Amino acid sequence: MLALDDNYDTWSLKPRVGMGDIHFGMRRSDVESFSQSIGGISRERAGDDLAEHAEESLQAFADLLEPEEIAAAVDAMREAAPLQANLLTEHRESGLILDYRDGQLCEMIAPRLCYRLSVGGVRLFGVSPLEAIAAVQRATGEAPLINRSFVMFPESLVVLCDFIRQDGQGGIEVAGEGSDDFDEMSVSWRSLPFGPGEDWGGFEPLHLP
Secondary structure, rough: OOOOOOOOOOOEEEEOOOOOOOOOEEEEEHHEEEEEEEEOEEEEHHHHHHHHHHHHHHHHHHHOOOHHHHHHHHHHHHHHHHHHHHHHEEEOOOOEEEEOOOEEEEEEEEEOOOOOOOOOOOOOOOOOOOHHHHHHHHHHOOOOEEEEEEEEOOOOOOOOOOEEEEEEOOEEEEEOOOOOOOOEEEEEEEEEOOOOOOOOOOOOOOOOO
């Protein structure tokens, strides 16, 4: 059985910096020394592989996206392919996903499996979705934006996916409150601004209760 470090400091999200003592800009060999905390590498993928199989990859979201939205996303991914050629993605045994650009850590993605992830002492997958969003807001000092199932803190480069969703009628659905299961719940944060092929338009202010 995989035994991982379970303390808050190790799994503490630091916007634009990293997580715990793992910092953006580290080389893969440096990050490997934290395997006891985040697990070993279970698989890895080169960025140009993602562009090559873009349509196949996006079929996983067929129930959430309209066909024209999938087609637009595929086109954007293929357009951004030259920028993905120097990108490598690691999947860790803990569930944590790490992206490296030119050999340096640039983004981290934590699915719900990463229940240890915390910010400001609050475990983001251990409290209600609204409490998790409020914890990130306190930590960043930034008001959140929302577009469908994405909550973004644009200056801090933090995105929460599937914690809540706009319901199309001016309200929101909250994961675990009578709505369908939100299987894709995740938190991502990075060091580099969003680039070509990453369309984050259409966001509007999110007013927490």
